[in-house]
Structure formats: structure tokens, C-alpha cells
Amino acid sequence: MVAGLDGLRFSHWKAESREDGVLVLAFDRAGESVNTFAQDVLIELDALLERLALEPPKGLVIRSAKAKGFIAGADIREFAEFDAKGTIGDSIRRGQQVFQRLADLPCPTVAAIHGFCMGGGTELALACDYRVASSDASTRIGLPEVKLGIYPGWGGSVRLPRLVGAPAAFDMMLTGRALSAKAARGIGLVDKIAEPALLIDTAATLALRGLQRPFKQRALGWLTNTWPARQLLAPQMVKQVSRKARKEHYPAPYTLIETWRRTGGGLQNRLAAERKSVVRLAGTATARNLTRVFFLQERLKGLGGGHAHAIEAVHVVGAGVMGGDIAAWAAYKGFQVTLQDREQPYIDQALARAQSLFQKKVKDDDKRPEVAARLKSDLAGDGVARADLVIEAIVEDAQAKRGLYAQAEPRLKPGALLATNTSSIPLAELAQGLQRPAQFAGLHYFNPVALMPLVEIVRHDGVAEETLARLAAFCKAIDKLPVPVAGSPGFLxxxxxxxxxxxxxxxxxxxxxxxxxxxxxxxxxxxxxxxxxxxxxxxxxxxxxxxxxxxxxxxxxxxxxxxxxxxxxxxxxxxxxxxxxxxxxxxxxxxxxxxxxxxxxxxxxxxxxxxxxxxxxxxxVVADADLLDAGVVFGTGFAPFRGGPIQYLRETxxxxxxxxxxxxxxxxxxxxxxxxxxxxxxxxx
Missing domain, CATH: 1.10.1040.50 (N-(1-d-carboxylethyl)-l-norvaline Dehydrogenase; domain 2)
Known part of the structure; x- marks a missing residue:
């Protein structure tokens, strides 16, 4: 048993003392694959920190025991329950109190961040004295609460501006954008970057030796939070936000700016203002609907789980804007892709667009050629016979599509799937004459492919459930949200x-x-x-x-x-x-x-x-109202703060x-x- 923790049993936290006197506290939420903060987790951490305050170690390092990242933030399921019960204020107050107890510990504290660190995870890291981030590409640090109609309420909106300066802090909080370890280091959010294998040792050394932050960073944190600076910067921030979101639709960013602008004084005064405004925001229809949209997104993600897609090679027929971009996205996501069209210039144009996508998405110059090599020109269509999935994306004409299927289907491997990207033609009409209709379905992407998250998986009476499950798993593999829809005209x-x-x-x-x-x-x-x-x-x-x-x-x-x-x-x-x-x-x-x-x-x-x-x-056309709302929100951008057309109906x-x-x-x-x-x-x- 670690000194100072005798007699305490923990379900979610594991403590281990190092020979150098640093205590490593590992977060391992019981029964979950990902670390999130529920109330029992916070209560347990509070008791642990209370004991450590009495018998502090030489230093404290907080890490994740999960393979999947550091901390994903608050448990949104529980958050929604508290909102329904009207007890959200208690949840906010507890988070603030626990993190303040961490900040008040009489020993150096370091957050050792590997993988995703979001929301409450970032707020915990901000309550530590120092932060060390893994150099792994999976490490991303963010405060995405604005996407749920609120803003950081466990001290994050108070601590971050004073750590990195108001401009950089508000860029993170107002956009919900996550930063890489390198970008976080650049603004002063992270103190050191370490190789994953050296992360804990680096954090422990930092706890023992400390670190003086550069004068420029310290000065920025002070100067940009003075009363005159707040009065000067706040209107500029409001102007920037107004270009993206209307106040009556999305009040959270405006409330965040205004609370910061008018609130000075000591830490407790600023925490109280944060708590009060976040609780008020949590009770708005916008927050409830954006939380609903979050759960809808999680449901769609889940549709692609639990099944193997068994797809390695993809062949796309049609190198127009849609077909070319579908091919490029699949190659970017790791699949071997061949692209066919009736003339080579069409393919060349698609390959040029693909290079622009790879240039934008693949930041590592050394890895970009490897990604580009996965997408190959195939004028003759030889890839049909090798493909596990053939996607047709030619002109929106039923006769032309059936003619293509008549040529391609006899060449398919026994287990290969044939999918159409038709945007409106009924699947029953396209399936006429197919020898293997059970392995045929719709895979309808939206333009622009790289930006639109939804893919409709379109069924018809003859399709096999196995085919639909494999296509849903494929969508998950390419980071798209699948929604199953009937094959009637226009789908959903x-x-x-x-x-x-x-x-x-x-x-x-x-x-x-x-x-x-x-x-x-x-x-x-x-x-x-x-x-x-x-x-x-x-x-x-x-x-x-x-x-x-x-x-x-x-x-x-x-x-x-x-x-x-x-x-x-x-x-x-x-x-x-x-x-x-x-x-x-x-x-x-x-x-x-x-x-x-x-x-x-x-x-x-x-x-x-x-x-x-x-x-x-x-x-x-879809199984239930939630799937309909999910499809329309993610397929059209329908006012997310309204929760979808059916939710809009019910609320109105x-x-x-x-x-x-x-x-x-x-x-x-x-x-x-x-x-x-x-x-x-x-x-x-």
C-alpha cells in the first residue's frame, strides 16, 4: 500500500510509488473501455487527494491506465441524467472542488498525457502544475464543450486563459478544436513532449526538478487577462464568433466571452461565475439538443461495430467529382483503391484532386507518397476482379448503371460486394438482372466527400443482412457515419x-x-x-x-x-x-x-x-425517429441546435x-x- 493511502480501496484509481518518491496515479475507470469522469470517479479522486494533502509524496504524476487515450472528459450519459433531474449544478460544483483540491496539493503535480485528452481530462491537466504529452500522433488535447452547447465548467475556462493567454485559450474553447502535442507545446499548454515509452519518467523528472515557463508566456497570460485587455479583446471575439454562429442559436460562445470579460477578482470568484453561467447554459434547449445530437452520432458509430468488413481492395467506377473523391478518401483511410472511367483524362483529374486531399490531410511529408500510392489509375477496369468492394459512381441513369453491372458482376470474386452511389434511383430498379442481388446495396456518399460525415446504406428486398453489416463496418473504417435506409426514391x-x-x-x-x-x-x-x-x-x-x-x-x-x-x-x-x-x-x-x-x-x-x-x-424509410434526425442532421447540416426535424416538431x-x-x-x-x-x-x- 502506498504511504498516505493506507486503508483506502479504489475502484477507478491505482496508485504506485516510484523509487524516486514520486507517486504515479493511474486512472482506470472500472467497467469502461475509455476513461470518463462520472460522479463516483470524482468522489473517489476527492478522497484520494484529501489523503495525499495530509501526507504528500515528493511529486504526483497522473496518467491513464487505458490503452485508448488519457481521458475523454465527463460521462455525457450521466451529464444528461443530471440535466433531466435538475442537479447539474451539483455536478459542476463537485468537479470544480475536486480539481481545485488537486491544484492545492502541497507537492508538484504533472499530467502525463497519451492519446486523446478532452473536456474534463484537459481541465484536470490544467489543474496540475505541469503537463507532459506523448509525441504519438494519437495525442490530441481539446476542450470541445461548446459543441454540446456549454463551455468548460470545471475550472478550465478560468485556468486556460491565464496559462496560455486569452487569444490562444479562446481559440480552443470557442471552436472546440483539439491540438496535437506539438501545437499544445507551441502555445504553452504542454511543458514537454516525450516519446511514449519515456512519458512517465519525463513527467516524474519534471515533478522533481520543476520548470520555469518562458517570460513571454507568463507575461502573455497576465497581460491578456487584465481588465483593459478583456474589454478590448472581448468585442473582437464576439465579432469573430458572429460570423459562424448566431447568438440566439448558439449562446454558449457568447456567454463564455461575456463571463470572462466582466469577471475579475480572485480564483473563487471566477470559478463561481463560470459555474453559474455553465449551469444556466446546460438548461437551454440548445444544450439539450446538441447533447442529443452527440448521442445520435454515437449510435451511428455503433452501427459499424461488432462486424468485420473483410474489405482490403476497393474498385471505384466513375472518376467524376463524387467517384474520384470516394476513391481518394478510401485510399487516405488505408485501403488499396483502383479508379476506373471511360477516358484517362477523367481519371487524371480525379488523381490531381486526390493529391490536394493528401496534401491537406497527411501532414507528414514522408508518409504522403505511401498514401498516394494506394490510389491507382485503372482505365481497363482490371481492379474489378481483385476488389472486395466495387463502388459504382457513374451518371445518374438506371439503364447505364445496369449495363455496367452486367459487365462487372461476372468478374467479381465470390465474396465481393457491389455498391451503387446513386443518390435517388430506387434500389429495386437497379437490382433487376443481377445474379447476386444479396451482395448488392447502396452506399450513398454526400458532396463534398471529405467533409460530409454521413453515408446512407441503402437496402432492397433481396439484399443480405451480412452485406449491410459489412458495409456499415466499412463506413466505420473510413470514419463515416452509416445510416440504414430503405431503397425507395431519394432514400432519406x-x-x-x-x-x-x-x-x-x-x-x-x-x-x-x-x-x-x-x-x-x-x-x-x-x-x-x-x-x-x-x-x-x-x-x-x-x-x-x-x-x-x-x-x-x-x-x-x-x-x-x-x-x-x-x-x-x-x-x-x-x-x-x-x-x-x-x-x-x-x-x-x-x-x-x-x-x-x-x-x-x-x-x-x-x-x-x-x-x-x-x-x-x-x-x-428509417427504423425510428432518432435515426431520421441523425441522418438529416449529419447529411444536410439541418440546424443541430434544433436536434433534427422530428425533434423540432416535438419541441415546437x-x-x-x-x-x-x-x-x-x-x-x-x-x-x-x-x-x-x-x-x-x-x-x-
């Missing part, structure tokens, strides 16, 4: 998105300026307006999806999307669509200052999407929204008539 995301885009084009045809339409959608919470989105996707793609979905949905197509666009006017990729584009950004025309937007414009845009969500849930009031639809129907026509499913019990949950 495009089926819901199309009425939204169609109404935007209809409003535009009526003379409502495009920037006004986009502004209304952004005001609701969409990441970009629908007119800009049509230009980004491409008017040619939108017109193609329209031809497929309009008859199914019973909708008329306005002129702008009724026919393929003129050459050179397909949108962003041509530099001209609804907007003119320069350097990847739309040039939106000025709207007359006296122009007044129709008061029902926001409802006209959003409610068709919500209406179709009701119908899709009713028809069983199902009868209230239906009445608003009926008002639109009376004013604008039957395209707004409530779709089947509004009385379905599944809608109310």
Missing part, C-alpha cells in the same frame, strides 16, 4: 432535402431575391441557404434528382430545375449558377434596402422538409406545426398539404 436525405430546395427555387421564380431566400434559411439555422446549396451541389445534379423525385412526391418543378442547365452554368463548379462564383465563394447581389421579405418565407422553406420527414418516418408542437402547414396550403397551394403520418404514434415518440 435527398427525399427530405428536395422539397426544401424545390420551394426555394419556386420562391426565386416568383421574384423573391436569392439572398433573401438564403438569409431566411440561415436565420432558421441551416448552415447555408438553399439557393447557395443548389449552386454548390450543381444545377445539373439538382435537375437530375428532380426528374427522379418530383413524380414520386407529386411536386411540380420550377423552370430553373426543370431542365438541365446551359453549358457553363451548372453552379459553383462552373463559376456561374444562380450566383456568380469567385474563389469558391458566391457573389450575392445587393438587395434593395426597402425590400421586405414575405413573413411566411421561413415556413415555406423549412416546413416542406419537415412534412416529408413525417411521411418518411411513417413509411419506414406537432399540432402547431401542422396548423402552420395548413395555413401555407390555403395561401400557396396543395404542395403544402400535410403528408400521411401526422397521426402516427411514432411521430410523438
Amino acid at each position: 436525405v435527398n427525399r427530405l432535402l428536395f422539397p426544401y430546395l424545390l420551394e426555394a427555387a419556386t420562391a426565386y421564380a416568383e421574384g423573391i431575391p436569392a439572398p433573401v431566400i438564403d438569409k431566411a434559411a440561415v436565420r432558421f439555422g441551416m448552415p447555408m441557404g438553399p439557393i447557395e446549396l443548389i449552386d454548390t451541389v450543381g444545377l445539373d445534379v439538382a435537375a437530375g434528382v428532380g426528374r427522379e423525385l418530383a413524380p414520386f412526391l407529386g411536386l411540380a418543378i420550377p423552370p430553373a430545375l426543370a431542365t438541365p442547365p446551359e453549358p457553363g452554368k451548372r453552379g459553383k463548379k462552373d463559376g456561374q449558377g444562380f450566383y456568380a462564383w469567385e474563389d469558391g465563394k458566391p457573389k450575392k447581389p445587393e438587395v434593395p434596402k426597402d425590400y421586405v421579405a414575405p413573413d411566411d418565407l421561413e415556413d415555406r422553406l423549412v416546413l416542406p422538409l419537415v412534412n416529408e420527414a413525417v411521411a418518411a418516418l411513417h413509411e419506414g 408542437g406537432i399540432d402547431t406545426v401542422r396548423a402552420r402547414l395548413q395555413a401555407l396550403q390555403a395561401r400557396h397551394g396543395d404542395r403544402f398539404a400535410p403528408r400521411p403520418g401526422w397521426d402516427d404514434p411514432a411521430l410523438r415518440g
